Amino acid sequence: MARPRFDVLGIGNAIVDVVIQTNDGFLSENNLLKGAMSLVDAETSAALYDKSGPAVEVSGGSAGNTISCLASLGASTAYVGKVFDDPLGHIFTHDIRSLGVHFTTAPAVAGPPTATCLVFVTEDAERTMQTFLGACVGLGPDDIDDKEIADAAVTYMEGYLWDPQAAKAAFLKAAACAHGAGREVSLSLSDPFCVDRHREEFRNLVSNHVDILFANEDEIISLYQTKSFDEALQAVRGQCKIAALTRADKGSVIVSGDDVHIVDAEAVVRVVDTTGAGDAYAAGFLHGYTAGKDLPTAARIGGICAAEMISHLGARSQTQLKQLVAENLSP
Amino acid sequence: MARPRFDVLGIGNAIVDVVIQTNDGFLSENNLLKGAMSLVDAETSAALYDKSGPAVEVSGGSAGNTISCLASLGASTAYVGKVFDDPLGHIFTHDIRSLGVHFTTAPAVAGPPTATCLVFVTEDAERTMQTFLGACVGLGPDDIDDKEIADAAVTYMEGYLWDPQAAKAAFLKAAACAHGAGREVSLSLSDPFCVDRHREEFRNLVSNHVDILFANEDEIISLYQTKSFDEALQAVRGQCKIAALTRADKGSVIVSGDDVHIVDAEAVVRVVDTTGAGDAYAAGFLHGYTAGKDLPTAARIGGICAAEMISHLGARSQTQLKQLVAENLSP
Numbered sequence: 267m268a269r270p271r272f273d274v275l276g277i278g279n280a281i282v283d284v285v286i287q288t289n290d291g292f293l294s295e296n297n298l299l300k301g302a303m304s305l306v307d308a309e310t311s312a313a314l315y316d317k318s319g320p321a322v323e324v325s326g327g328s329a330g331n332t333i334s335c336l337a338s339l340g341a342s343t344a345y346v347g348k349v350f351d352d353p354l355g356h357i358f359t360h361d362i363r364s365l366g367v368h369f370t371t372a373p374a375v376a377g378p379p380t381a382t383c384l385v386f387v388t389e390d391a392e393r394t395m396q397t398f399l400g401a402c403v404g405l406g407p408d409d410i411d412d413k414e415i416a417d418a419a420v421t422y423m424e425g426y427l428w429d430p431q432a433a434k435a436a437f438l439k440a441a442a443c444a445h446g447a448g449r450e451v452s453l454s455l456s457d458p459f460c461v462d463r464h465r466e467e468f469r470n471l472v473s474n475h476v477d478i479l480f481a482n483e484d485e486i487i488s489l490y491q492t493k494s495f496d497e498a499l500q501a502v503r504g505q506c507k508i509a510a511l512t513r514a515d516k517g518s519v520i521v522s523g524d525d526v527h528i529v530d531a532e533a534v535v536r537v538v539d540t541t542g543a544g545d546a547y548a549a550g551f552l553h554g555y556t557a558g559k560d561l562p563t564a565a566r567i568g569g570i571c572a573a574e575m576i577s578h579l580g581a582r583s584q585t586q587l588k589q590l591v592a593e594n595l596s597p
Numbered sequence: 598m599a600r601p602r603f604d605v606l607g608i609g610n611a612i613v614d615v616v617i618q619t620n621d622g623f624l625s626e627n628n629l630l631k632g633a634m635s636l637v638d639a640e641t642s643a644a645l646y647d648k649s650g651p652a653v654e655v656s657g658g659s660a661g662n663t664i665s666c667l668a669s670l671g672a673s674t675a676y677v678g679k680v681f682d683d684p685l686g687h688i689f690t691h692d693i694r695s696l697g698v699h700f701t702t703a704p705a706v707a708g709p710p711t712a713t714c715l716v717f718v719t720e721d722a723e724r725t726m727q728t729f730l731g732a733c734v735g736l737g738p739d740d741i742d743d744k745e746i747a748d749a750a751v752t753y754m755e756g757y758l759w760d761p762q763a764a765k766a767a768f769l770k771a772a773a774c775a776h777g778a779g780r781e782v783s784l785s786l787s788d789p790f791c792v793d794r795h796r797e798e799f800r801n802l803v804s805n806h807v808d809i810l811f812a813n814e815d816e817i818i819s820l821y822q823t824k825s826f827d828e829a830l831q832a833v834r835g836q837c838k839i840a841a842l843t844r845a846d847k848g849s850v851i852v853s854g855d856d857v858h859i860v861d862a863e864a865v866v867r868v869v870d871t872t873g874a875g876d877a878y879a880a881g882f883l884h885g886y887t888a889g890k891d892l893p894t895a896a897r898i899g900g901i902c903a904a905e906m907i908s909h910l911g912a913r914s915q916t917q918l919k920q921l922v923a924e925n926l927s928p
Contacts (some may be wrong), residue, residue: 315691316691318691318695319695319696320656320665320691320692320693320695320696320913321688321691321692321695322653322654322655322911322913323653323654323655323688324653324654325651334651352684353683353684353685354684357652357654360646360647360649360651360652361651361652362651364649364650364651364652365650365651580653582651582653
């Protein structure tokens with residue numbers, strides 16, 4: 267089989283993050299569920315923004331973050347996601363294309379504006395997200411280009427795609443197309459509350475459509491409704507080719523057939539903002555994987571990227587990840 | 598005289614910064630004058646943005662930064678500046694109002710969009726700015742509310758206001774109004790190239806309309822076209838009530854009548870981005886000054902704020918400045 271044009275093609279909700287530093291009091295006054303990603307309508311989002319402190323705007327979206335991180339690592343990448351043809355949509359498009367990511371999804375010209383996510387970062391570096399899906403609800407099967415999917419070693423999708431209705435069909439079309447071309451499909455479970463919303467469908471996806479699964483401890487426990495991480499680990503064994511399970515400062519566990527690898531976390535001097543940690547881990551792992559590294563090495567690259575991401579505000583990298591990985595992987 | 602409603606009212610170009618980390622090669626390829634603020638038209642700005650890496654959007658503008666910093670310090674503040682009624686204008690308005698700043702300038706509804714400044718931050722933490730003035734050109738005397746000016750202990754204006762034509766008249770109207778009410782007028786020289794563009798007018802301003810002048814070493818040397826900082830210091834003596842002259846890691850020198858105070862710089866662990874250092878210094882100084890502190894103490898507060906600002910990306914504070922100053926000023 268010819269070497270594919272793209273190492274990884276990501277499909278996700280194209281979102282601009284509005285990052286706001288705040289405190290626990292603000293979260294409780296506004297009944298925000300700490301640590302979660304909640305969906306809100308345009309009015310709720312606007313009302314909350316009005317009450318919020320000063321913000322920084324930066325491109326986001328889970329798969330968008332992962333693909334940006336992969337591009338920073340030197341991978342060949344593509345992205346599929348729906349923005350509106352408005353200033354925030356232009357910002358999203360600029361930021362991802364400026365990294366060399368192939369991004370040609372047609373922007374919406376009718377309907378809601380570009381999606382925004384109010385990201386509240388508290389002093390403990392936890393992030394609480396309120397997402398207005400906006401133009402993302404317009405992503406559908408017509409936005410999936412069979413040829414692009416067939417030309418990517420891995421097609422990576424975020425679980426959040428299950429929230430806007432039409433994106434599910436896009437997801438399944440892309441998965442079928444990838445497998446038809448002999449490529450692989452990867453899924454991130456995104457968020458334990460997202461898993462709650464779509465548990466049965468996600469279980470079916472993992473068993474029947476996913477080769478490489480990314481989940482953190484809460485997500486995998488939610489998926490299989492187990493009492494412990496170890497039970498969830500046993501439950502996912504054999505369901506898909508590889509499950510990369512992240513456990514924050516406990517590192518990650520890679521399950522693949524009979525193999526189980528336990529990889530410790532990288533040291534972090536100061537955790538500033540955990541937004542994007544999982545996205546960055548997936549990027550590092552997939553970079554190692556598509557470059558032919560063994561699973562523990564891929565997991566270490568994931569850990570290095572996650573450690574960098576949580577040491578600053580926002581979910582897009584502020585350093586040359588390629589060089590950082592080279593420095594940290596060398597003995 | 599009654600205690601004024603505002604400690605400081607700032608007038609400036611209302612700008613959203615588009616912050617981009619880059620390298621010296623990019624600056625030279627695009628003929629950008631390192632360290633300077635250059636004015637560009639909409640087309641040049643768009644073409645440069647297209648060639649730039651991923652960005653972070655954050656409210657900026659020199660006086661806007663100073664007033665935001667003053668609000669973080671707990672001062673009572675107001676701001677006058679012109680945005681367009683568009684998404685970036687809404688971002689600017691949200692950010693400054695969310696700090697409690699009184700900001701009621703009517704946004705433009707015709708003409709160019711909200712101003713943007715492409716801020717290129719190189720690895721040496723220097724910033725190189727390309728400003729598209731956009732809606733700022735619409736700021737004029739009609740935007741100056743006599744009552745607001747009369748109700749501010751200090752009216753603070755940025756030298757950059759001399760770039761859009763109509764803002765000069767707004768500046769002079771505000772200065773006359775402040776003095777008529779027995780208040781004081783403060784000016785920041787903004788940038789040595791800005792001084793080059795308006796040297797004679799700035800000299801006249803300083804001698805006839807300004808009580809408190811802020812300038813860095815390059816700017817004060819440019820204003821009086823001297824060979825050394827010491828000669829510039831002698832030249833500014835007696836021209837205005839107070840001149841606060843900043844010298845980066847050499848600290849600052851305060852000249853007031855016969856008094857000259859030399860205040861050392863605060864220690865900085867790692868300089869990340871010098872954008873906003875001068876703006877933050879002015880905020881800290883004016884906060885101390887309007888609170889009745891002596892000049893060396895006001896200068897120290899300025900230095901503490903500047904040190905915080907240059908330790909992160911962007912020109913708006915990421916910490917509780919009020920607490921930081923309290924901790925650092927105590928013996």
